[in-house]
Every structure is written in structure tokens, then in C-alpha cells.
Amino acid sequence: MTEYSGVVEVRLDINNEIKKTEIRPSETLLYVLRNRLGLTGAKPGCENGDCGACTVLIDNMPIKSCLMLAVEAVGRKILTVEGLKDAPAQKAFVEKNAFQCGYCTSGFLMVCHSLSINHPKADDKRISEWLQSNICRCTCYEEITAAAKSILSR
Amino acid sequence: MIPFDFDYYKPSAILDAVNLFYKLKAENKTPVYYGGGTEIISRARVGNIRFDSVIDIKNIAECACLNIENERINIGSAVELNKITESNVFPLLADTVKRIADHTVQCKITLGGNILGNIKYKEGILPLMLADAKVSILDQTGRKELNINEFFNKKPMIEEGQLLEKFSIDKKLADSPWYHCKEVKMEKIDYPLITVAAIRYRRGLRLAVSGLLEYPFRSAEIESIINNNQFDLDRDFNNIINALQGAVIKDKSSDKYRLFVLKKLLKAILREI
Structure with a gap:
């Protein structure tokens, strides 16, 4: 049985690199990425x-x-926006002007990247279902949807 | 950020999880079983709940099962909703859980968490009610298998320390003609005004509803009204209202509007299956 108590050192597989860090079991992955590992691409929004x-x-x-x-992420492969490295989704967001303030962009990019991996021929319904997980307060939804569609081989 | 510390345990044997829970309780600790954790993290963050030990059950094979054996579908309590949707082993359940929260959160919420959580809608239970699911629960005295109506009567009938292991469903019932609809006030991602699930099995219609009362329910009395050969929805709808075992919810909409939506959905069910 795996047990963690107090401050513990863990190894996390992030963006294809093993990162050692100290964490408390009560810390969310978002907190650890940003505050212990300096990976600030994942943005705190509602935290809910x-x-x-x-x-x-x-x-x-x-x-x-x-x-x-x-x-929970120990032993699993974590990919953040920092690990995308010129992925098709990033190029598509630039080409389709799929952002304004940019705060939501990394979250949308990760959803689009995952969609392209798991459902490269996703139909409009599936694209809509996946993108509804994220909110853009600048309301770039049309452009984001266009970017998502452009990277899927439909 | 969760404003307190706790210990984290991840057992891989189901008995280890149960024994650990009772051991921690005996040490005056406050353990919780942890599946997806979405509600536990959200509520802990704002100080609604507090605990000092988390027992993560996702590594336990029985709680993570999703398979068909001997014409029965087994779905572990720690199976994430998106896996149920993608597997489509129980199409009505797949369609129902696909409308709980959003797709990304469905990758974290588990079936057990949806049913045992604090949110009253618990839509994942509706197909299980219709399919007469069996429910396995473990505690210090061993494993118990309950009928779904023994396990859930207005709320889950599970005691502190008991671990919800899995649901088992007869494939014949899961393959019956089905209907599901979730009506929300405005946004697609929202709690329901009303969610209905129905199956037609051996010429009888089975109906389960969430969002109408303070708890999800399936009513034998309402089903007997609907399955009467002389049933006429316009004429008999008041009989259905009179058979409700509680007050209709009034938040997000009036009770009258909720009943209007219910009638509209019943029409659709009768037309479709």
C-alpha cells in the first residue's frame, strides 16, 4: 500500500521529464505545478x-x-502546455486567432491536443462536448472551434 | 488550495482499504474513501468538510472493474464517467453520465462518487434503478450484495466505513429500448431541471426521475399508472402528480414549470420507446 504523510519527496513524470519535488498530500496538482515546479502554464481560475x-x-x-x-499523479504521465512544443493545436490557435486575453488559452490547447490524440476524426458533436469543458470570457468560441476542427483529419 | 493537511493511502487490496478505515477510526482519526475526489477537493477547499486521512480506492481492481461476465455488466464504484461513456456497455448509463458536469470533469468523477456525493441529483443512479442493479458493499463483517432499492431509498443506505465496491447489471435489461433526456434551465452544462431515464422491458415501461423531488426516484405507483392499458397522459397526469412522494423542487424554476417539463418528457418517452 502506498502511503504519504507530511512533507514527502515524489517523482512526477512531467512533459517527458522526471521531476523530483517535495509536496504535501493535500496539495492539488495545480498548486504543485505552479508553486513547486514553476510551471505556470496551467492557470488558476475558479479552482472549482x-x-x-x-x-x-x-x-x-x-x-x-x-x-x-x-x-494522484505519481506514476502517471503529466503533460502541461509547456510540453506541447509547437504542437498543431498551438499553430492552429495562432492561425485562427483563437484567443484575445489568452488566460484560458492553455486550457483550451490541452483539450484540443487531447482530442486530436484520442479522436483524430472527431465529429462536430464530440468537438462541442469536449470544448464545453472550458470557458473563455472573451468569447472566442467560434475561433477556438475553428482551430480545433483544423487540426482534426476529418 | 486545501487549507489543512491529511495523510494519503492508496491500497490495492479491497480488504486493506476497509481494514485501514476501521483502524484509523479506532485511532480517533477521520478517514474518507476517495474515488475521483472532485467533490471532496471542492468542499475541503472552502471548509465544508475536514478529514485527516484519505483512502484512495482507484487502485483496487474490484472498484475499477468495467467488464461483462456471465451476461452481467460489472461497473466498479471508482470507474470514471468518461470510461463508462466510451465503453458503452450500458447505453442508457453511458448517455446519462455523459450529461453530468462536463467532459473533462467526467474524466475524474466516478460512478460511486456521483451517487454517494453531496449533490442531490445523482443522475448516475437512474439507469441502475431501472435495470434492477445489484450493489456490492464491503465492511468489517464481509461483502454484502444488495438490490438497488435496498441500497438507495431517497439516499444511499450506506454506513460510515462501508465501501461501495461495484454495481452489477443484467445485460438483458441494459440492452432494452431506452430513453434519456436532461432538461436544464439555460446552459448545457448545469444541474438539471429534470432528468428522466426510461426503459421498456417485457412490454412494461420503467421510469426514473432526478431533479423533480429532493432525491432521484423510481416509483412503482407511477409505473403502474403509466402501464395501465387505458392510460391517457392528459387525463391521468394529475394521478402521477398525486403519486409523488414529496414536494416538487422550486429552485431554478417554479414547481409548475417542472411539472410541465415532466409532462413534455413523458410524452417523448411514450412516443420514442
């Missing part, structure tokens, strides 16, 4: 699982990192 600004991929599936304990 509503806005999606903190979305990262865990084993290629989108997860709101404010709703995950960092200890």
Missing part, C-alpha cells in the same frame, strides 16, 4: 472545476488540475 483554465493531460486525457491531488 468549472472554468478549465488549469487543464493538463494525465495519460493523454484532459484533467482539471485544481481537482486532482498531486499525489
Whole structure:
């Protein structure tokens, strides 16, 4: 049985690198990424699982990192926006002008990247279902949807 | 940020999880079983709940099962909603859980968490009620198998320390013609005004509803009204209202509007299946 108590050192597989860090079991993955590892791409928004600004991929599936304990991520593959490195979703967002203030962008990018991995031929309904997980207060939804569609081989 | 510390345990044997819970209780600690954790984290962050030990059950094979054996579908309590949708082993359940929260959160919420959580709608229970699911629960005395109506009567009938292991569903019932609809006030991602789930099995219609009363329910009395050969929705709708075992919820809409929506959904069910 795995046990963590107090401050513990863990190894996290983030963006294909093993990062050692000290954490408390009560710390969310969002907190650890930003405050212990300096990966500030995942944004704190509502911190209640509503806005999606903190979305990262865990084993290629989108997860709101404010709703995950960092200890849950031990032994799993974490991908943040810093690990995308010129992924098609990033180029598509630039080409389609799919952002204004940019605060929600990293979360949307992670959802689009995951969609392209898991459902490269996603139909409009699935694209809509996945994108509804995130909120853009600048209301760039049309452009974000266009960017998502442009990276899917439909 | 959760404003207090706790210890975290991740057992891989189900008995280890149960025994650990009772051991921690005996040490005057406050353990919680932890599946997806979405509600636990949200409520802990704002100080609604406090605990000092978390027992994560996702690594336990029985709680993580999603398979078909001997014509029965087994779904562990720690299976995430998106996996149920993608597997489509129980199409009505797949369609129902697909409308709980949003897709990304569905990758974290578990079926057990949806049913045992604090939110009253618990839509994941509706298909299980209709399919006469069996429910496995473990405690210090061993494993118990309950009928769904023993497990859930207005609320989950589970005591502190008991661990919800899995649901088991007869494939014949899961493959029956079905209907599901969730009506919300405005946004697609929201709690329901009303969610209905229905199946037609051996010529009888089964109906379960969430959002109408303070708890999800399936009513034998309402089903007997609907399944009467002489049933006429316009004429008999008041009989359905009179058979409700509680007051209709009034938040987000009036009770009259909720009943209007219910009638509209019943029409759709009768037309579709």
C-alpha cells in the first residue's frame, strides 16, 4: 500500500521529464505545478472545476488540475502546455486567432491536443462536448472551434 | 488550495482499504474513501468538510472493474464517467453520465462518487434503478450484495466505513429500448431541471426521475399508472402528480414549470420507446 504523510519527496513524470519535488498530500496538482515546479502554464481560475483554465493531460486525457491531488499523479504521465512544443493545436490557435486575453488559452490547447490524440476524426458533436469543458470570457468560441476542427483529419 | 493537511493511502487490496478505515477510526482519526475526489477537493477547499486521512480506492481492481461476465455488466464504484461513456456497455448509463458536469470533469468523477456525493441529483443512479442493479458493499463483517432499492431509498443506505465496491447489471435489461433526456434551465452544462431515464422491458415501461423531488426516484405507483392499458397522459397526469412522494423542487424554476417539463418528457418517452 502506498502511503504519504507530511512533507514527502515524489517523482512526477512531467512533459517527458522526471521531476523530483517535495509536496504535501493535500496539495492539488495545480498548486504543485505552479508553486513547486514553476510551471505556470496551467492557470488558476475558479479552482472549482468549472472554468478549465488549469487543464493538463494525465495519460493523454484532459484533467482539471485544481481537482486532482498531486499525489494522484505519481506514476502517471503529466503533460502541461509547456510540453506541447509547437504542437498543431498551438499553430492552429495562432492561425485562427483563437484567443484575445489568452488566460484560458492553455486550457483550451490541452483539450484540443487531447482530442486530436484520442479522436483524430472527431465529429462536430464530440468537438462541442469536449470544448464545453472550458470557458473563455472573451468569447472566442467560434475561433477556438475553428482551430480545433483544423487540426482534426476529418 | 486545501487549507489543512491529511495523510494519503492508496491500497490495492479491497480488504486493506476497509481494514485501514476501521483502524484509523479506532485511532480517533477521520478517514474518507476517495474515488475521483472532485467533490471532496471542492468542499475541503472552502471548509465544508475536514478529514485527516484519505483512502484512495482507484487502485483496487474490484472498484475499477468495467467488464461483462456471465451476461452481467460489472461497473466498479471508482470507474470514471468518461470510461463508462466510451465503453458503452450500458447505453442508457453511458448517455446519462455523459450529461453530468462536463467532459473533462467526467474524466475524474466516478460512478460511486456521483451517487454517494453531496449533490442531490445523482443522475448516475437512474439507469441502475431501472435495470434492477445489484450493489456490492464491503465492511468489517464481509461483502454484502444488495438490490438497488435496498441500497438507495431517497439516499444511499450506506454506513460510515462501508465501501461501495461495484454495481452489477443484467445485460438483458441494459440492452432494452431506452430513453434519456436532461432538461436544464439555460446552459448545457448545469444541474438539471429534470432528468428522466426510461426503459421498456417485457412490454412494461420503467421510469426514473432526478431533479423533480429532493432525491432521484423510481416509483412503482407511477409505473403502474403509466402501464395501465387505458392510460391517457392528459387525463391521468394529475394521478402521477398525486403519486409523488414529496414536494416538487422550486429552485431554478417554479414547481409548475417542472411539472410541465415532466409532462413534455413523458410524452417523448411514450412516443420514442
